[in-house]
Amino acid sequence: EPEVTQTPSHQVTQMGQEVILRCVPISNHLYFYWYRQILGQKVEFLVSFYNNEISEKSEIFDDQFSVERPDGSNFTLKIRSTKLEDSAMYFCASSGRASSMETQYFGPGTRLLVL
Amino acid sequence: RKEVEQDPGPFNVPEGATVAFNCTYSNSASQSFFWYRQDCRKEPKLLMSVYSSGNEDGRFTAQLNRASQYISLLIRDSKLSDSATYLCVVNGDSWGKLQFGAGTQVVVTP
Numbered sequence: 001e002p003e004v005t006q007t008p009s010h011q012v013t014q015m016g017q018e019v020i021l022r023c024v025p026i027s028n029h030l031y032f033y034w035y036r037q038i039l040g041q042k043v044e045f046l047v048s049f050y051n052n053e054i055s056e057k058s059e060i061f062d063d064q065f066s067v068e069r070p071d072g073s074n075f076t077l078k079i080r081s082t083k084l085e086d087s088a089m090y091f092c093a094s095s096g097r098a099s100s101m102e103t104q105y106f107g108p109g110t111r112l113l114v115l
Numbered sequence: 116r117k118e119v120e121q122d123p124g125p126f127n128v129p130e131g132a133t134v135a136f137n138c139t140y141s142n143s144a145s146q147s148f149f150w151y152r153q154d155c156r157k158e159p160k161l162l163m164s165v166y167s168s169g170n171e172d173g174r175f176t177a178q179l180n181r182a183s184q185y186i187s188l189l190i191r192d193s194k195l196s197d198s199a200t201y202l203c204v205v206n207g208d209s210w211g212k213l214q215f216g217a218g219t220q221v222v223v224t225p
Binding site: 031033035041042043044045048055056058089091095103104105106107108109111 | 149156157158159160161164202211212213214215216217218
């Protein structure tokens, strides 16, 4: 069964450093998402991406965040200058169509710890 | 008011018993509803979509009440492997933006 993959599984970084989280969506999917989950809290939407453009972003997704699809398979989330409060699990997801009923498939996540 | 609200539990359920729990959502314009399952420190996995007429998938039954803006999930004949956090998920203002509840923890005991 096709699945979304993410690397690294864990990332520890110093406050102020840049991090890039990588995702490989399911191969025939066209819509990509990033979500985050702070420990003990709910999953929160960050951004959706289609056709090399951001479709929608939340208020969490400020100027410190950016997304990119650098090639035909990878989808990345960059945090330019990490803060302590960026510590969370970051999930990438993908879906095949632009439909509210379309299932989003989640990757296993990257656990980011900012010290 | 939170966009998606769930009873956090835990619901402690003897193996073989039935458990049911609800979720309420605030956006009356929401079109799509899902139950996801999340195991400890893992990614959310789709359990089932929720349709207007209600739907069943094996031991799991989901109901939607648009008038009262709540969704329910019922698990029959609980298995130990059903122990998890069940996330109520609603599409938000747009098709791609999923809004998650904080989850209901279910613990199935032998």
